Amino acid sequence: MSLYDAIQEVRAIYPEDSESAVLPALRLAQGEYGWLSPDALREVADALETTPAYCKSVASFYDQFHLAPIGEHLVEVCTNVSCAVVGAQRVVEAFEGELGCHAGETSADGKVTLRTVECLGGCGWATIVAVDHHYRTHVKADDVPAIVQELQGVVETHGD
Ligand code: FES
Incomplete structure (x- = not known):
């Protein structure tokens, strides 16, 4: 199914107000392309008959959406x-030291993107680090080199 058709399916859930489908539509586009490029935002906007600026304004509000690769x-x-x-x-x-990049950037080898985010809902197990959306709990700075080695494929991940 094309992205356009998939967006029409979610749009049909909101027959009175197609802009209400923007969140699921953005998720579909990000699932398709990995991030929301200007072209992807335009595709979503066209499918919802709205503007790329509206789609970008919504996407930029939520941590879950990526406006850069x-x-x-x-x-x-x-x-x-x-x-x-x-x-x-x-x-x-x-992490910045291990990866050689700042928060908000991707390591030079393209392997790891580092971000800071708002509360992940695991306050009792701080510090929480989400690695590919899997939470690591009670993370200390000393734990970081091993995590980065996992991600760089130096050692096997534990799949937690
Ligand atoms: S403050 Fe809530 S998970 Fe970090």
């Missing part, structure tokens, strides 16, 4: 209060 792996470090008080910033800095 991402690496093979996605590392998201929560830096909200509960994680911050137990050293989330040191975790971020450790």
Whole structure:
């Protein structure tokens, strides 16, 4: 099924207001292309008969959407209060040092994109790091080199 047809299916759920389908439509487009390029946003807008600017404004509000290409792996470090008080910033800095890039960027080998995000809902297990959407709990800066080695394929992942 084409992206256009898939978006028409979700659009049919909201016959009175097709812009209400923008979130599932953006998810479909990101699933198709890996990120929401200007062309992808235009495709979504055309399918919903709205504007690319509207689609981009919605996409830019949510952490789940990527407006730039991402690496093979996605590392998201929560830096909200509960994680911050137990050293989330040191975790971020450790990832930056290991990956050679800043939060919001992708390592030069294209393997890992590093982001900081708002509360991931695991405040009691801070610091939370989501690695490819799987949560690691109680992450300390000292844990970071091993995580990066996993992602770079130096050691096997544990699939948790
Ligand atoms: S503050 Fe980090 S998971 Fe809630």
